[in-house]
Amino acid sequence: MLVVHGARVYPGEGLPYEADVAVVGRSIVAIGANLPRSDCQVVDGTGCLLCPGFIDLHAHSALASFEDPLLTPKILQGFTTEVICPDGLAPAPVADRSARQAYLRALEGGGPAHWGWTSFAEYLDALAATRPALTLVPSAAHGAVRDFVLGSGNVSPTAPQLEAMRAEVRLGFEAGARMLSFGLVYFPGAFAGTEELVALAEVAAEFGAPLVPHVRNEGAGVLDAVKEMVEVSRRSGAPLHLSHLKCLADETLIEPLLAYVDESGATFDQYPYGAGSTLLASLLPGWAQEGGAAATLARIAQPETRARIAADVAVGLPGWENQLGTLGPERIDVDGSSIADRGGDAVETVLDLLLESDLAAAMILHYASDASVRLVARDPHQLVGSDGIFGAHPHPRLYGTAPRFLGRFVLREGLLPVEEGVARLTARAADRLGLADRGRIEVGLRADFVLLDPDRYVDDATYADPKRSPEGVRGVWVAGEAVVRDGRVTGARPGGVLRR
Ligand SMILES: [Zn+2]
Numbered sequence: 001m002l003v004v005h006g007a008r009v010y011p012g013e014g015l016p017y018e019a020d021v022a023v024v025g026r027s028i029v030a031i032g033a034n035l036p037r038s039d040c041q042v043v044d045g046t047g048c049l050l051c052p053g054f055i056d057l058h059a060h061s062a063l064a065s066f067e068d069p070l071l072t073p074k075i076l077q078g079f080t081t082e083v084i085c086p087d088g089l090a091p092a093p094v095a096d097r098s099a100r101q102a103y104l105r106a107l108e109g110g111g112p113a114h115w116g117w118t119s120f121a122e123y124l125d126a127l128a129a130t131r132p133a134l135t136l137v138p139s140a141a142h143g144a145v146r147d148f149v150l151g152s153g154n155v156s157p158t159a160p161q162l163e164a165m166r167a168e169v170r171l172g173f174e175a176g177a178r179m180l181s182f183g184l185v186y187f188p189g190a191f192a193g194t195e196e197l198v199a200l201a202e203v204a205a206e207f208g209a210p211l212v213p214h215v216r217n218e219g220a221g222v223l224d225a226v227k228e229m230v231e232v233s234r235r236s237g238a239p240l241h242l243s244h245l246k247c248l249a250d251e252t253l254i255e256p257l258l259a260y261v262d263e264s265g266a267t268f269d270q271y272p273y274g275a276g277s278t279l280l281a282s283l284l285p286g287w288a289q290e291g292g293a294a295a296t297l298a299r300i301a302q303p304e305t306r307a308r309i310a311a312d313v314a315v316g317l318p319g320w321e322n323q324l325g326t327l328g329p330e331r332i333d334v335d336g337s338s339i340a341d342r343g344g345d346a347v348e349t350v351l352d353l354l355l356e357s358d359l360a361a362a363m364i365l366h367y368a369s370d371a372s373v374r375l376v377a378r379d380p381h382q383l384v385g386s387d388g389i390f391g392a393h394p395h396p397r398l399y400g401t402a403p404r405f406l407g408r409f410v411l412r413e414g415l416l417p418v419e420e421g422v423a424r425l426t427a428r429a430a431d432r433l434g435l436a437d438r439g440r441i442e443v444g445l446r447a448d449f450v451l452l453d454p455d456r457y458v459d460d461a462t463y464a465d466p467k468r469s470p471e472g473v474r475g476v477w478v479a480g481e482a483v484v485r486d487g488r489v490t491g492a493r494p495g496g497v498l499r500r
Helices: 099-109 119-129 142-150 160-173 194-206 220-235 249-266 295-300 303-315 323-327 346-356 369-376 398-413 416-426 427-433
Strands: 002-009 017-024 027-032 041-044 049-054 053-059 081-085 135-141 178-185 211-214 268-270 275-279 332-334 364-366 382-384 450-451 473-478 481-485
Touching: 002 382, 002 450, 049 332, 049 416, 053 382, 053 398, 053 427, 081 364, 081 481, 099 275, 099 295, 099 427, 119 135, 119 160, 135 142, 135 160, 135 473, 142 160, 142 178, 142 194, 178 194, 194 220, 211 220, 220 249, 249 369, 295 303, 303 323, 303 346, 303 427, 323 332, 323 346, 323 364, 369 382, 369 398, 382 398, 382 416, 416 427
Parallel strands: 002 041, 002 049, 053 081, 081 135, 135 178, 178 211, 268 382
Antiparallel strands: 002 017, 017 027, 049 450, 275 364, 332 364, 450 473, 473 481
């Protein structure tokens, strides 16, 4: 038996209290004052907060566990569960493995050299065989399904093709998916019209699962893009959880956006930073990304298409975010320095970086003020997703999301009551996923929890020095087993892949 003694227990939802928490095997078996401690492994929690393990609602860890099954940057923040395959992007189902691998590499890493799977269930089996330290919760991914059934072109499905896509989404849910993700700025997901989204969302509704979209436009058109997904949710009957709510273009849009989302009944997640990170290729207009990675690379090697891309960036296209044209090269970083700092023409620089990396470059885009990040964080429908992308010079959110939200915004700045901040990282996220076995400290539930020193727990990762885990994490347990002890990983891998 394990007893965590004398900590201030945040139960997940509700006010904290001082208590001992006892664990046998994978479960919490007792909570109370001065539980018997003889013959037990005792962890002294005096002066610390004991919270349910944190849940990351937006994790790009679909392939990372093949390289580091400890998922070290995540467990060192206190995450014990994360939702994978967001943004409509997933390694399965897959027909053209090398093309999918090339497109996903900048966001998800490459995974094993040879992908031995076709179906979503086969991919989850391979992922489970890596024995991750924390629990990975899969999402069915619209873009992956579309690519599998229709290929990578800008086409609309026939009725039988739409049925085939619905069948693949159903297989995804039967294999274990808890959400249906969309990435309507990624390819080929961006080629889908609203009717296609509704048809697939109906399958999510059969499983009571939320839709989790990266909406079609997060710039000046963000309100209309969110309205499209609210319509899809209403027509299909599936609940709506928006990924990484933000506005890339104009901060005055944030308040009307939050008002609209709150009224719609949707929830959303946020990474608590004023910069985003995604594929460098997302700076290209849609036509340049048609047909997959090889076709994209061929286009950006040709002088005529390079000139056409430059012209589109200069003037924009209807409905296109055009992040390079909107934000400018000073606010876009690749590998730690901005596009502007590299000198020369910005579009030429971006295209060269894409060619040199075979599209496997990621970027960091600085778009929001600290004040607007906190405005979004205060909203009662906010939950937390790291959107953490592994890489040589990652966005600091990979290492700092939970300590920045809970340690900095909540504990230091008092942006929210502490129990409210904890609820968003734990019980409310579990509720959104329909996971009744975790997210709370209650007798009978899974012993997933994190023991924090509130005076030391804060994000240390920065844009300049992103690979820094927070201090103050005294312990992290997954299913009763310590994966972190005194700020160090133990090497234990008791997590897994959640299946149905
Ligand atoms: Zn996204």
